[in-house]
Amino acid sequence: MIKAIAIDDEPLALNVIRSHADKVPFLELTACFTDAFKAIEHLAKEPVSLLFLDIKMPDITGLELMESLQQKPMVIFTTAYAEHAVQSYELNAVDYLLKPFPFTRFLKACHKANDQWQAKQNYQPVAVESIFIKSGYEQIKVYYTDLLYLESVGNYMSFVLADGRKILSRLTMNDAIALLPETQFTRVHRSYIVNRSKVDRTERHQLHVGSCKVPVGNAFISNW
Numbered sequence: 001m002i003k004a005i006a007i008d009d010e011p012l013a014l015n016v017i018r019s020h021a022d023k024v025p026f027l028e029l030t031a032c033f034t035d036a037f038k039a040i041e042h043l044a045k046e047p048v049s050l051l052f053l054d055i056k057m058p059d060i061t062g063l064e065l066m067e068s069l070q071q072k073p074m075v076i077f078t079t080a081y082a083e084h085a086v087q088s089y090e091l092n093a094v095d096y097l098l099k100p101f102p103f104t105r106f107l108k109a110c111h112k113a114n115d116q117w118q119a120k121q122n123y124q125p126v127a128v129e130s131i132f133i134k135s136g137y138e139q140i141k142v143y144y145t146d147l148l149y150l151e152s153v154g155n156y157m158s159f160v161l162a163d164g165r166k167i168l169s170r171l172t173m174n175d176a177i178a179l180l181p182e183t184q185f186t187r188v189h190r191s192y193i194v195n196r197s198k199v200d201r202t203e204r205h206q207l208h209v210g211s212c213k214v215p216v217g218n219a220f221i222s223n224w
Helices: 012-021 036-045 063-069 085-090 103-121 173-179 218-223
Strands: 002-007 025-032 050-054 074-079 095-098 130-135 136-141 147-153 156-161 166-169 185-189 193-197 199-201 206-209 214-215
Touching: 002 012, 002 036, 002 103, 012 025, 012 050, 012 103, 025 036, 050 156, 063 074, 074 103, 085 147, 095 103, 095 147, 147 214, 156 173, 156 185, 173 185, 185 214, 185 218, 193 206, 193 214
Parallel strands: 002 025, 002 050, 050 074, 074 095
Antiparallel strands: 130 136, 147 156, 147 193, 156 166, 185 193, 199 206, 206 214
């Protein structure tokens, strides 16, 4: 069920939206506002998935209202003017309804919103299992499961692999941290990052990773 609110300075326009929304089975219109600023306050407390939003309103336009929101829901603009259509689509509007709009046109816009909403609900991110490491002029593919730890060596990071290879890449420690999934890799020393799944034994100031020993800095003990 898509939760929505409607914002329009004309009460009659809100009545039309309310009447149409009552006929859409997958839509719940939770509130209507003639005051755009009260609607903004409401959204801060009770976010929704969809806005029906007039464009020409006193004090603030619908376009300005959308740009002001940090968390932007889907939006269907409802207006008597066609000249703002291009701007509305630049804000990724689901649809643009010109007043007066019949129920069939309103329903078509709602179906577009529902398609987007369903796609978002069903989205499952693809797990990334590898990384490409730039070494010299090469891009070398390394699977996370093959990576034991990283060591800072001067202006480079050394990627130490389970098969004994070491790949040097011109990266800072912060660059390397940003590239790796934080759920799997942890910084344990000013110069070391380890693959948590490869740690065989832990001691207060060192970790056993494969046949190697990786130091643990005092400032990073809590990370482990």
